[in-house]
Amino acid sequence: MENIVLIGFMGAGKTTIGRLLAQKLNSKQHDFDEILVEQIGMSIADYFDHFGSEAFREIETKVLQQSLQLNGIISTGGGIVLKEENRQFLQNNPNVIYLQANLDELVHRVVLDKRNVRPLATSKSPDEIREVYLPRVPLYEESAKFVIDTTEKTPDAIVQEILDKVEVI
Ligand SMILES: Nc1ncnc2c1ncn2[C@@H]1O[C@H](COP(=O)(O)OP(=O)(O)O)[C@@H](O)[C@H]1O
Numbered sequence: 001m002e003n004i005v006l007i008g009f010m011g012a013g014k015t016t017i018g019r020l021l022a023q024k025l026n027s028k029q030h031d032f033d034e035i036l037v038e039q040i041g042m043s044i045a046d047y048f049d050h051f052g053s054e055a056f057r058e059i060e061t062k063v064l065q066q067s068l069q070l071n072g073i074i075s076t077g078g079g080i081v082l083k084e085e086n087r088q089f090l091q092n093n094p095n096v097i098y099l100q101a102n103l104d105e106l107v108h109r110v111v112l113d114k115r116n117v118r119p120l121a122t123s124k125s126p127d128e129i130r131e132v133y134l135p136r137v138p139l140y141e142e143s144a145k146f147v148i149d150t151t152e153k154t155p156d157a158i159v160q161e162i163l164d165k166v167e168v169i
């Protein structure tokens with residue numbers, strides 16, 4: 001099976017949808033949230049505090065390069081498109097899906113998600129989150145083969161939409 005790579009802003013559902021897709025396809029999920037925490041040996045929030053975002057982005061790029069060699073469902077982190085180098089890797093992959101939602105819904109989901117502390121979104125105002133979001137939109141668009149609007153859709157409906165779009169055999 002070709003891999004399927006999910007990109008998009010924080011709260012887009014990359015982790016949630018990736019998990020469901022992997023179950024449905026009887027495949028493995030490679031989730032950046034989990035892989036990065038394991039590699040850095042602390043929470044992402046603590047890593048940002050101690051070492052800063054640049055160091056985090058370096059590790060994230062290595063994780064992307066390793067993950068793209070694997071089969072399965074790859075749930076990236078929302079900042080993966082910031083580096084040109086990463087965008088090129090993504091453009092060379094056949095099944096990169098941009099999970100999109102309107103900003104109000106993304107903010108709402110992130111605020112409600114108590115399992116994850118996101119240094120660039122948790123405890124920020126909606127205006128501050130918009131400042132992070134807006135410059136990223138064209139980067140997600142240029143990195144993806146397919147775009148799926150997840151606003152007001154259930155995870156199951158989104159999974160079905162993805163399966164209708166991509167070649168998974
Ligand atoms: N389609 C959806 N509708 C409603 N809530 C969702 C949807 N997808 C994800 N969520 C919720 O939004 C939060 C962030 O989801 P997550 O999968 O961690 O996003 P990401 O990995 O893209 O940051 C979680 O609380 C999750 O349950």
Ligand SMILES: O=C(O)C1=C[C@@H](OP(=O)(O)O)[C@@H](O)[C@H](O)C1
Pocket residue numbers: 008009010011014015032033044076077078079080117118119120
């Ligand atoms: O958008 C970002 O810069 C980030 C997104 C997070 O992952 P999710 O998109 O899975 O929340 C995580 O990698 C880190 O907090 C930075």
Ligand SMILES: [Mg+2]
Pocket residue numbers: 014015016033075076077
């Ligand atoms: Mg995630």
